[in-house]
Amino acid sequence: MAAEPTLEAPIGDVAAETHASTEHASGGLPQFEMQHWAGQIGYLLILFAITYVLIAKVFAPRMRRVIDERAETIDGAIATARSVQAEAEAQAEAARAEVDKARADARATAAAAKARVTEEFNARLAADEAVVGARIAEAEAKIAATRDAAMGNVTTIATDATSAMVERLTGKAPTAAELSATIKGAA
């Protein structure tokens, strides 16, 4: 091994020894100079132990805590959002039901109003028809009476005219019985 001759060098001058060792080592890798191993190994073990304790006792719990906290926060926020969404959906459902109900009510009201108006109209129509019918009947009765009166007058006029014509032609007035018989026969 390259480092071996250095071990025979006087121990008093360590610096010179190290220098010599590096010169000897130019043939091989400096990593195989065993004289520095124990120092490095011991020191690394100490550093590793300190780092391990620090990470296990301080850093890892700190990081895990904040990560768990974040997960909780996010889960909580998601749960809240879910419940809010569900509530909103329920409200939307209620609103929809309300609108449906209002629409049905409006439809019912409209139908009722229509029915009432139709009924009223029909009733008024019937009443008006009755009034008009009565008036027509009255007028017809009046016309009939007038006609009858007129027809009565026609007989009188005819009797008078006949009596006058007969008187002028014959010089003497016919009797009432003859006249009424003649008129009746002509009628």
Add this chain to the structure above:
Amino acid sequence: MAGPIEQFEVKPLVELGTVNVPVLGEQLIAITNSHVAMTLAFAAVVGFLTLATSKNSVVPGRMQAAGETMFGMVDGLTSSIIGHEGKKYFPFAFTMFMLVLSMNLLGMFLTFTATSQLAVTMTLGLISFLTVVVVGFVKNGLGFFKLFWPVGAPLLLRPVVGLIEFVSFLLRPATLALRLFGNMLGGHVALKIFAQFVVQLGAVAIATGGIAYAFFGVAALSLGMTVAMTALEFLVAFLQAFVFTVLTCIYLNDVVNLGEGH
């Protein structure tokens, strides 16, 4: 000019003396550039995580979002690979990821890359491996050895396959360490070589003149290559930290859910 592997030299800044360690031999105890790089990486991790978690709010700021991206990625890894028990192993995986990533990325800015030191990657690999072994024994007791008993294989082959499984298990720290080490080493060496071409070929072109001006073209190509490789190395720095963490999670899963997925 410094060679392409000089960047990997560990240079003592403050020397504290030497000790004799059984396996490694005589060891120089010093504050070296490697220690400085590791300390900076450590400080970067702690600083980043402090900034990322200081103003914790449900709506994250920039730093917090960045920190949470890292956190979420490794958390996703542990929980998807290990399952519902993954949370328990998250700090370990996160520590591994952040430290390796920090050391890899700092290597792109400093002159020294801690994860290009085999000593460092070997340590990280062994930490991962030994954690798996300890967790395996704590959770399963001696049932841990069921990990090497292939239930799916024919009875006659089971000892052979089991032996192979055992050897491959023992090789895990080495593969973990060498993968990271090799990637960092190779990338930085290639970067250095291409970057050196730019300067050296340019210098040759200027010094020689005449036909040698053609070297400017090659130098320009090398410059383009250096830029492209720098981008690639940033990707590798992240990817290797990620791979190291994924493998650590997979190995942990083997022993945490022993006998469930096999």
